[in-house]
Amino acid sequence: MNARAETEHAGNGTRDHTANDTAGRAANDTAGRAAAFERTIAADERIEPRDWMPDAYRATLVRQIAQHAHSEIIGMQPEADWITRAPSLRRKAILIAKVQDEAGHGLYLYGAAETLGTSREELLDKLHAGRHKYSSIFNYPTLTWADVGAIGWLVDGAAITNQVPLCRCSYGPYARAMVRICKEESFHQRQGYELLHTLAHGTSAQRAMAQDAVDRWWWPSLMMFGPPDDASPRTEQSMAWRIKRHTNDELRQRFVDICVPQAEALGLTLPDPELRWNEERGHWDFGPVDWAEFRAVLAGEGPCNEERISRRRRAHAEGAWVREAASAYAAKHPRGDAAPHVPAAPNVPAAPNVPAAPNVRAGAS
């Protein structure tokens, strides 16, 4: 039985029951499974794809993971806008590697979402139809080269602050994807920081460009943590299910505390006159976020919403014939056929527990 096919709804009978029996037994099964689910969460263990889970837990995860995946995919655009204009070959190669990583993160996350019984096509359709959101941050334009640095330092920095606790999220596939992603994000964050540091210590024009980028990206980065706790309806349930481990405001505060000294080390300032150390709290106080702007961007009225989504739709529509060609080619060449350039390998009899296909490929490569 396909492991993923089983993820849909474990409640459906897997054995034959008489009609009378079924209802009663299903109710018992569900109660027992719900109890097992609660025990697993309470023990801080992971829920896996084939485990029973409440429908609302599944739905919340699909939404969160999918929108996380969409953010990675849409997030390629603002940075990719600078690939052809990167000021040195080194910076260009770094930026290409980074955008490649973002694509990979999207794929890991779509994969994690699919273990919940959805499909990537379905999720992409929802993105294209505007029924799924992606991170508000990617609706801001990259106006200068320094924006690439500000995105790396602040946007990826905020993402890391958000994502490190997700490595302990109660849903196993999501947690495992996050472990991988966090490792790669730290490359992104450091390259951004280094880029800004170089500019901040360059000519006065470069320095001004770096400061301007930080000024524009600081507040949108704070918005990445989501609405304040008293306006975040899903937080309580997500915390109870241990999907989230910290509230939006806790993470936002943590991020501010991390960034202030980092900005000092850059020799740049953060655009917040109310930023000051609070001895009593042991944290940095900061000014109010413009939540009206946040809501407007989420509602599709940010500077680049239309451009981002229409570019994604266009890529999908114009790529349709290529996807069809690949499927048609695959249908003509049943699995096991070597690709045309590979000399036909003798069909090595495989040991019983070794898949045959990888052996053939290994021999050919």
Next chain:
Amino acid sequence: MSRAAEDEAEPGPGAGWPLWEVFVRPRRGLAHTHAGSVHAPDAELALRNARDLFTRRGEGVSLWVVPAAAVTASSPDERDPFFRPTADKPYRHPTFYEVPEGVRHL
């Protein structure tokens, strides 16, 4: 045995490509470990996508891709009966056996 398995085996043009599970062996002497999954129209492209996706930073020297539909998994509902035999056979473990004090290398 399921709808999804069939769907995955035969994508129509432009429909979802089948899912492949990816196993990476980090270096000689170690076992292949499940790394994740990719969508691809055929095994060849699955292998290339998996190379790009899971071995960008020198993580592996060997890759296996397996159609997800070919994987059979044990059922969590039957976990207890299915795996029970080990629990009541403690004599399968070396710690079950008492060794006289002072005996070494045993």
